[in-house]
Amino acid sequence: MKLYIAFFALLSISILTSCSSRDDDGGGDDSIACLNLGTQELDITIQESYTTLPSKVSVFFKVNGTDGSPVAGLTPSNFTIFEQGRNDDCYNEISSSEASAAISPNAQIFSNNTLLVLDLSNSVLSSSLQELKQASTSFITNVMPAVPTESFKMAIYWFDGEDVLHELQSLTTSATQLQEAIDGITDDISNDPSTDLYGAVIKAATNAENIVDTLENEDLFAAASVVIFTDGTDQAARYSEQEALDAVSNAGEDISFFTIGLGSEIDEEVLIAIGKTGSAFAENSNELEAVFNDISNGVAGQANSFYLFEYCSPKRDGSGENDLIIQVITGDRDGVVQTSFDATGFTSGCE
Structure with a gap:
């Protein structure tokens, strides 16, 4: 029995500015390079990002290895969130527990x-x-x-x-x-x-x-x-x-x-x-x-390598457009994806 397997990556579709970890691994971007986020052995492709008041940020994406193999079974503990606003020289890590980070069912989308x-x-x-x-x-x-x-x-x-x-x-x-x-x-x-x-x-x-x-x-x-x-x-x-x-x-x-x-x-x-x-x-x-x-x-x-990742942002109304990085770490592999969101109307009370 002989087996040949290669895997695909879906077309990246986003209503907000975004790039995959292959497109943006820190090279040439000082704001990302300041994080020193690792070797980038995962390829994360955003399908959609959107916000829901009072302050929820949702990102729907696919995770592959750089060889194209799908990465399934990730949990919130595999994710780290970084935000950068107008007053930040570098991205700041957001506590996953305080942000109520969760992998949500994606059947609706x-x-x-x-x-x-x-x-x-x-x-x-x-x-x-x-x-x-x-x-x-x-x-x-x-x-x-x-x-x-x-x-x-x-x-x-x-x-x-x-x-x-x-x-x-x-x-x-x-x-x-x-x-x-x-x-x-x-x-x-x-x-x-x-x-x-x-x-x-x-x-x-x-x-x-x-x-x-x-x-x-x-x-x-x-x-x-x-x-x-x-x-x-x-x-x-x-x-x-x-x-x-x-x-x-x-x-x-x-x-x-x-x-x-x-x-x-x-x-x-x-x-x-x-x-x-x-x-x-x-x-x-x-x-x-x-x-x-x-x-x-x-x-x-x-x-099973598609994820709807959601968290409550600490940014509030008046902060404008904010940059977001999601880092995925599983085993000895990691990768990042960068996007942005508009915090207009954001208030407290997100769960």
């Missing part, structure tokens, strides 16, 4: 969506269907929360040689519905011996883009992961390899692509290119569940 795309051409149905169903079951269990939440959804699609990406289960928060859809796959679901792999990639990319666009039009931040399984190469030749690769490369930075290949008839180089976020390969069907689990860890890690 963020939606993570997974598209599981399965090759159900005849070669799979005749030789590895039961193993694929078991692997898909493990994937669902690992990715979907035990308690359904609107911030985690999954859909399941399948393809063969037709110019169609068949929907097996529409986007849902229910792991039970997803499991029932997998259980319902039978070996007569398709009689097409061909494989329209490139068409499936193109259509899945379009579906992911449409999902993200729809959610963002509802004022939600959204991300999607496309996970494609196949046991072969494109045989239908309806679309070109370049068209499939273009669909992946042209997709938004908030869409990740993973691929899973089975057996000796796959083209690993092509699948690695399509699975720009991560790829995994099983030599035989007995390895499928372990490979699906590896990819599920990557998908779940991406979703």
Whole structure:
């Protein structure tokens, strides 16, 4: 079993001035350099920052390692807050306890969506269907929360040689519905011996883009992961390899692509290119569940590396625009992100 994993960073979106730790590590900025904040081995990307009266500052961001791997499971103890106002030569550390710093639920502003795309051409149905169903079951269990939440959804699609990406289960928060859809796959679901792999990639990319666009039009931040399984190469030749690769490369930075290949008839180089976020390969069907689990860890890690960090600022009305640095420390790695906020109207009483 061979595994190739790389991870993505989402597009930085902020209504306030901000920069990631890669963009601003203290070099050339004396106000940040005075803090001597460390080696910057974490990359923090702000998605949104906003304030709520009487004095709450909220920052929604993603944390990756500098290699792109997601950093999940952070708590308020991993964060240090620094503010700099008009009278400060350097940033001042704000006590996390006094600031009531917290990691808050982000379901109200963020939606993570997974598209599981399965090759159900005849070669799979005749030789590895039961193993694929078991692997898909493990994937669902690992990715979907035990308690359904609107911030985690999954859909399941399948393809063969037709110019169609068949929907097996529409986007849902229910792991039970997803499991029932997998259980319902039978070996007569398709009689097409061909494989329209490139068409499936193109259509899945379009579906992911449409999902993200729809959610963002509802004022939600959204991300999607496309996970494609196949046991072969494109045989239908309806679309070109370049068209499939273009669909992946042209997709938004908030869409990740993973691929899973089975057996000796796959083209690993092509699948690695399509699975720009991560790829995994099983030599035989007995390895499928372990490979699906590896990819599920990557998908779940991406979703759980988003944080809504909130604290009560000591700045008050009249202080104007203030600079903010959030430092993240986990183990022997650290990183910072810089933004700013307007304290107009800030008073005491924040909790």
